[in-house]
Amino acid sequence: MIAVASGGCAVDSEEPAPEEETGDVASPLARMGDGTDDPVLHRCLTDATGSLTATPSTISLGGSSTLAWSVKIPSGCTAARAYLDSQLVGTTGSTLVRPQASSLRRLRIYIAGYGERVLSSVNIAVQLPPRVDITSNDQAPLFVQAVQTPNTTVVIANGVQLDLSNRQDISIGSNVIIRGGRGGREPGPRLFTTTRPPVFFKIGRYASNVRITGVRIEGPDMGAVDRNGARGIMIDSATNVEIDHDEISGWALAGIHVWDTQNTAASPSPSETVLPAHTVNIHDNFIHHNQAVGGDGYGVAVGYGAHPMIARNVFDWNRHAIEGDGKAGTGYTAYYNLVLENGGLHRWIPFPGFWVHTHQFDMHGLNDCGVASIFSDALANCGPAGHTMLIRHNTFFYREDEAIKLRGTPAVGMFVGQNVFANHLTFGSATSQEESGLVQEPGNVFGYNGKLQLGTCDFDGDGVNDSFMATGQSWWYRSGGAGPWEFLNASTKKLSEISLGFFDGDNRCDVRADGTVYPGGKPAPRFGVGFGKLDTFTVLRD
Structure with missing residues (x-):
């Protein structure tokens, strides 16, 4: 029998009542057992x-x-x-x-x-106070309330794993910072779900000045799965948003989805040097294993007139690293990204048993191509294709299909310059277009793979040698030779043109090129990120 006290505090129950999920006032009968109306x-x-x-x-x-x-x-x-x-x-x-x-x-x-x-x-x-610290795995309710509260900084301790399953549309308030300690061989706190929310985190049009940095945002699907619509971060018409130094994986639709349904941002023309202040900045992230069969599976998806800055990210095992929906005004600026060799899985052919692969950066067209579409794996390959795409200083190790594909005709153009491709220009097709508008700017390098020659030195000062890579457009290091690649510097100098060593006495490896020493391989002073201009990075102190 169950003991019931007539007063005092709660007592233990042998038959715990199920939690009521809805209703905040006295309610009618919530549910019946066997349906008998006693x-x-x-x-x-x-x-x-x-x-x-x-x-x-x-x-x-x-x-x-x-x-x-x-x-x-x-x-x-x-x-x-x-x-x-x-x-x-x-x-x-x-x-x-x-x-x-x-x-x-x-x-x-x-x-x-x-x-x-x-x-x-x-x-x-x-x-809540202005700063909320999340230090244990059982603080999911506090975390959710904190990120929804404007003007709050939420600091998550390394090692924390917050299970946010069965939650969706977790709205981020204005002037909110979510900060973890990811970097080097420290993976950072993990925010994960085992369910498939259409939107996990949402930064909507009433939010501005939002930053998510140094955390892992992990969905449930690391393999190439059927399309299920799950997205990690949805940004729609928000202003001054920064997503940086995160690891984002496991989302079958998109790791990050950026829209501008309210027309809060404008696409830059090729002659513009300054982006609008409200441009979304996605930089220095490791975006991987966002895959779906036959469609979706985007690292970063851009649509409805949005134009984010996408820079210094590492992409791997995505169906497409960057995708655009082709709608009016849609575009992106992609600078200094590193696209590794894996991913692009599009469709499985059971016999004789192989994957059909697809490209990595694209902009969709809004129309099909008539009779030609009969012989195509995709329909959105003709017609209007967004506004402006600026694709510069990136490195593509991916060779299974094109690195870049323009699937229609943009209002202004897709400008491709000073990139490094493992693919050759003609064999393997580094770039392609269905109609017109892809402009091959000077400085592209084809058929070069900087990953084939790596240096070793201790860049993070932990006493363990790190891997160093010079791609021909940028320098990267990998902590302990095992962590994700991290951006060091923008430089066309290759490994054979530089020297690695401890030149300034701080026990962190430096790079010497043309007589100049770059402490820790970075420009001095060490910089975070500043995307005030399209073609330069503003130097900022950490």
């Missing part, structure tokens, strides 16, 4: 009354509130039990609670095998 039990549920109060109802983070309740159960209802949330309680009592986030508490009556009803509910509002 008039006595029905009266027990419908005639029971109760009250629940919280004193105080608003507390600071870490504070406490006293919950007090009173329940009146009709006579003869010996099977009825009172529950505070999922805890069996007496008909009257109180308890001290310290909620880690704002929460709705419910008092309910429950009859095993028959049903339950919420008698009363009260909300305890937890007011």
